[in-house]
Amino acid sequence: MHTILLSGGSGMRLWPLSGSLRSKMFLPLLPAPDGGTESMIGRVCRQLTQAGLDESVLFVAHQDQLAITRRYTGNKFPVIGEPHKRGTFTAAAYGALHLYSAGKARPEDIICVAPADMYADEDFFRLFPQFPDILASSQAELLLLGTQPAYPSDQYGYIVPAQGGTEAYAQVLSFAEKPDIAKARELIEEQALWNCGVFAFRLSFLLSHLQRMGLPADHAAFAAQYAGLPVRSFDKEVAEHSTKAVVVRHKGEWSDLGSWDTLAARLDSPLTGEGGLWGECRDTHIVNELKVPLHVIGVPGIVAIASPEGILVAARKEANMIKDILQEHSVQLPRYGETGWGSYTLLDQAANDSGLVLTIKLSLLPDHALLEMPCLHSSKSWMVVSGHGEVVLNDSIAEARTGEIFTMVRGDRHGVRAFNAMKLIEIRTLEEQDEDHYKIYDS
Template identity: 35%
Template sequence: MKLILLSGGSGTRLWPLSNDSRAKQFLKVLLNQETGELESMVQRVYRQLSEVVAPEDMIVTTNRAQVDMLRSQLGNIPIVVEPERRDTFPAIALACTYLSSSLGVKENEIVGVVSVDAFVDAAFYQKVKELEKLVTLTNAEIGLLGIKPTYPSSKYGYLIPKHHAEYMTIEKFVEKPSEEAAEQLILEGAYWNSGVFAFPLGLILNKLCKKGFAIKYEDLLDQFSTLPRNSFDYEIVENLTEITALTYDNYWKDLGTWNTLTEEMSQQVIGNGGLSDDSMNTHIINELELPVKVLGITNAVIAVSADGILVTDKPASSRMKDMLHEGLFSRPMYEERRWGWYRVLDVTKKEGREVLTKRLCVHTGKNLSYQYHYHREETWTIISGLAIFIQDGVQKLVQAGDVLQIPPFSKHAIYAEIETEFIEVQIGSPLVEEDIVRITLDWDETLSSYN
């Protein structure tokens, strides 16, 4: 069985910790009971799945903005990068062509699809593995995993069974009904649709062929923008007749709002903060070094990051998406990258020129790419660590107190011998990602020649 892990979303409901590149699944707020360290939802899901499926049998599909963060948190898992966001059907279709043409997976092999942002017990993923056997045994077109509802929700789709024994056959779907309709569906024995799928790889390849699309990965990449902007449920599942399902009656939760997320956090204060004794059921999540103190406030969330500050009553936190206005995510103020992280400290604009100040951390043994810029000059001030700085082919050792001047068109990179932090001041216009020109550099050869 091959598993496709879906990683997407823009993180609007968990602002200000989440942003356009750091969606909810990357927030390190959950406790790993085995290590005692904080982990993110994607790390938790990957850890749980690794107990059921071999890591080499998993791939992730995501958008460009999340690639570095996935590399940082999961390592070298294969990643299928969507050229643009087009919902779950295009994402899954592209991943299936990658499995077929790049990895040589046969059309009759079962493929599972799971999201990386569910909060479940490890037993849930045993059910995912059981779906593989069920689809093979019943010759079903697709297998689903139904969740026993705990309340009438309008956020989920519902599976209506027509037969229920060791497994279900599905009569119909109801996608996101009203709460009143959901209550009646639950009385009739309906289950939540968990968004977990299992199907023979050929199901999707045949669907693409019938619609006139390529089934080779590189070719479908070129056609990606023409794929239907549709969910996998609407495009595939609702058009099938031979559908089977397993049920899961234990703990399953979507941590999509601050209210639900804080229910699963192991500590009330993360970061530099303090609560008075009468601040009951209140959580502080602070990513800045400035202290946050809360006195006499109950049932609230105070979330602080470089992107902003949120103070909300917990039930009201579900309205977060309604308050977000155009331009809020125009520039992520904090990002994890494959080499470390950066935080924006200040952004100003004077006389037609922008000045952007960042604090960057490059982890031990990691490097920034060898690159140059057309429209900006940079000044780096090393504040800690030890690193090799390369500028226009010349290498030198840098440490705390060193100041590095990088004019436009000057090729430069840095490799951290030990974890290195520095302040970067960019001056120019426009200060955009498109002004980075990356150059291939053989780091093994470069570092060996230095040593």
């Protein structure tokens, strides 16, 4: 069985920590077995290894998140990048055709598709190795994994199984996509399950589906059509039209941690970062990425979240409203981003007579490099704040230590390699003609 993990998501429900550049699965907030913390994607990688699935894993990420996905998976798994975001069906097909065209998967092989951004117990992943036998014994064309709902939710889709069946699986009767709370209660009374977004099928099943859609089975040809493909979800494109689908029931813990309320419930401490909770602050959590203290006094049931992108103070149950609020307001230049080489923080932006001046902090990981690139702006300066490395400037290599300053002008090729952890302050001057190059750095 080949396991394809889809990790191309982004979202605003965990703003200001998550956004278009940093998905929730990269947030290193969850308690880890060693007493430290880990990200959601790191936790999933660990659990897949424990379940003996690590040799068959392929990650499909959006090309903008290739480097950061490799970084947070420890470069232990193959990662391919889809050229555009076209939904879970298209991403799953992209991954499956990669395996097929490379000769790594045959039509009779089982493909399992799952999201990389989920939080589940170890028993959840121990169900995966059972999928090939269940598909064979049930003679189903599609297998889904559902979990017993912990409460009525309007944030998840539901799978309604047939009554009876075997202990291992049940036939699928119908689906309900994110119903209102009243309908969710009715579905739970019908023994409906939350849809975990996990699907298993023979590769030949997907190849036949692509053929009926008039899409190629060759990976390169499929990729060439990617830009013109519509957004398609696997649920709506495949699952809801299948007449031979079964669902495997998981009875343990599962969540997509898609809100501050659900994420806060998984944190070891009510305080992450600088600050404090004082007085009656039951069920209140602080997550502070800033280097300034954040204090909450006598306010129960809230989240107080601070990052370079902004500050959110909200009732835990109401924090999801931030997604709608942000959609109604223009999005500013992202102030924080993580990359394969480290991270950057926009400290200041100021207009002058000729354009815009950006002040950016760069944090490079040991033995990582910001690869050589041309200067696309009027000018750029780097001052080394800490650490040791080397700077390449127009084919010349110079040692870079604390206090060193390097200046580039338009067209200069430049890059930096960190021997140990480095921090730099960048001053970038942009003119009106540079408006197409306002993006701070690629991931």
